[in-house]
Amino acid sequence: MSEYLDLVKRGGNEALKVNGPAKADFHITNRGSDWLFTVFCIYTFACIVAILLMFRKPANERFVYYTVILPYACMAVNYFTMASNLGWAPVVALYNRHRVSTQTTHLGTRQIYYSRFIGWFLAMPWPVIQMSLMGKTPIWHIIFNCFFTELFVIGYLVACVVHSTYKWGYYTFGTASIIVTLISLMTTTKNLTTRLGADVTKIFTLIFGLNAFLWLIYPICFGLSEGGNVIVPDSEHIFYGILDLIYLCFLPAVWLVFVSYVGLDKMGLDTLGAPSDLEPLPTVASTTSVASKKSESSSAGEGEEKKKSKSPLKKLKKSKKADNE
Secondary structure: OHHHHHHHHHOOOOHHHHOOOOOOOEOOOHHHHHHHHHHHHHHHHHHHHHHHHHOOOOHHHOHHHHHHHHHHHHHHHHHHHHHOOOOEEEEEOOOOOOOOOOOOOOOOEEEEEHHHHHHHHHHOHHHHHHHHHHOOOOHHHHHHHHHHHHHHHHHHHHHHHOOOOOHHHHHHHHHHHHHHHHHHHHHHHHHHHHHHOHHHHHHHHHHHHHHHHHHOOHHHHHHHHHHOOOOOHHHHHHHHHHHHHHHHHHHHHHHHHHHHHHOHHHHOOOOOOOOOOOOOOOOHHHHHHHHHHHHHHHHHHHHHHHHHHHHHHHHHHHHHHHHHO
């Protein structure tokens, strides 16, 4: 019993003990790390469920699950890194909003998690790709949208590590990239959805509205946390964590449900990446039936060949009997 109690005492989140916040005046606490581990578990669970559901679909329909699984996996690794108090660097704060007892300089240093921006760089384009697929947007226009999405992430990353007021210049570049991407989706992609029917346009408008609303909250969170040093890192992670869960976890799943409801054939995505005259890839059941038919035909062919191979011998035997008689 005593050994069990000792094991319980040793358990718990020891990320800050193992990976201490050295050289950072404003850093996360155990509560912040616990919240980050919670978000990590949500992303991991969602990723596993999406992978299991993917293998139940035919091969030509799995690409819609890729747009969900990949951001889930990237964000799971990202939040595990941040929860472990890794992937960050101390940066001198621009504004002295609050002070701590261990602060040695006037402004103090703040934890800046560059791992968050790596996760965003890998995960942020996928909601844009999802919305672009709804209108069967040309590939070059999808690349255009993804480029400005990545420019948003890069702009905010540089703004985080710049100490002077020039950080707001990169902040402006990143925010402008958001607006360019949203305008592109609102005009070009929405016009393309009108060719597919009113129901597809309504679903796209709903998904786009939710994505645009959430995406425009990110600049507010940045201004309060890394930019203005108004809220502490724990509050920063709670703010970003809620946004990421809705924008990069919940909404992609909602998009997947809507796409399944409308149907890939109506959206023109049933033969994505293949010529229009090519039939969709077969399901597991159909491939099994085709394989069984091939085996039956091959066995029948072998039987006929055996009969043919035996027939000359029979003819020779019959001819010998006739000669003897």
